[in-house]
Amino acid sequence: MDRPPSPAPLTRQAPSVLHVDMDAFYAAVEQQHKPSLRGKPVVVGGVGLRGVVSTASYEARAFGVRSAVPTALARRLCPNAAYLYPRFAAYHAVSTVVMQLLRELSPLVEPVSLDEAFVDLAAMPDGAPRDIEQVRGIAEELRSRIARRTGLTASVGGGTSKLIAKVASDAQKPDGCVIVPVGGELDWLDPLPVRALWGVGPATADRLRKIGVGTVAELRVLTESDLVGLLGTAWGGMLFRLARGMDARAVEPERPTKSISAEDTYPHDLADRAAMRAAVTQLAERVVRRLRSAGHTGRTVTVKARGHDFTTVTRSETFGAPTDDERLVVEAAIRLLDDAVPAATASSTGIRLLGVGISGLADYAQGDLVAELARLERALGAAEARAQAGAGDGGAPGDGEAGTGFAEPNPAGPDGEPPPGAGAGAAAAHGESGPAVPAVTLFGPVPVDRAARRWLAGQDVRHAQRGPGWVQGAGVGRVTVRFEGPDTGPGRIGTFRADDPDLEPLDAGEVAREALRSRQSPA
């Protein structure tokens, strides 16, 4: 078929994205730790009745054992393999070493999992590589460093995008190194099955197969609207571009956690209510423990139940405010369980899996709070210094009201435009003199009375009116007092438990007022 003229529109001038993929990682770590396993088939995964394989060593793959194969089948295919339960702590330790080596190369590293990462060589401190030979040299040097430090092999792919780098790292596994030259992208992609494209799984491959599309080259026959019609807006458009080697996704070093969950498949179906409640309680406790140790709170609890025939159902519930209270999460999980189980067992009896998850994580992290406060102090200090240098007279907003508690709304400032969402009179607390009054966001199920509202009306309030959980009765979760001002940027003053029995109902306003006053009083 006709091929559109190469090269595809690409932005990079060199194949500066690397994809590093450790070979048969879990199995390789086990072989490294236990020399008697070297050269022998090793299978790491669930070893129980309903387990599946996580990783098979290359020796085991020769027998047809690969990831996601049920362990029961694997044992039949390869009875002489060593079957090992995963030891994540060990894999984590090795992974840390590898990721550190990558970061020594370039600060822009995006871990995909314990055994995989993208590295953006364009961010190398000593200058980005300019041609393919330089990239090849860097990649080979990296591979030998990894081998020296860990005793393990990695396959590395390089290209002008994540897509190409990933395809390249797969091309000569294990222990391979392939760099795709600029302009050579389509030659690599064309013969590959569509499954090789990131995001094309069994379902999409099946739909494409039904219309006669099996390879990437064949995929390019379809128009964008064909694909959008087939797969929806987001996917259709994405796949249309991927098929042309167009992939503008950046290497993103830090992606915030969105949810935390735990689930168990039971070797034998659970049948009675008491056992299910006990199981879901244990799962909820596990999740809360991990939530807390990550320094997070969350708003939405989800319970998952899978019946004997694999019918899978989820039920969720959202609190008015984020929490990490174990009791609340357990209670919600049990409520949800009672709704989910009948749905999951509608067409068969018994529950094979239960899970509990928390999402809607708040950006509250205990460990960060101190650093955050220090950063805010500096920002406010700088704003104050600028303001005082600029305008002789002080009279910081907020200062004068210290005695009465709540300010009357400030008159609108000269620079007009109240921020979006600002209440009446909220405009321009940063007037002609004095430091900017930071905007304040309050959220949490805190009863806020009229005095607090009046006080807020005098602030540069951006989000308060629409914050989730704003003015709710239940004593759940935490209150975060944040501000965002033109000179300070967004930040938090502090986070306080709203369900602390020692705190008075007015805490949100009180806390904000106190915090601002203590930071804004002129020295």
Next chain:
DNA sequence: TCTGGGGTCCTAGGACCC
């Protein structure tokens, strides 16, 4: 051979508000 556990992202419908 009955199919893990940790996640992410997208879609679609309904509620609710403006």
Next chain:
DNA sequence: TCTGGGGTCCTAGGACCC
């Protein structure tokens, strides 16, 4: 009184990745 459209949030399910 009837009608409407947009935006956001919540819920449920599904596809996908390692």
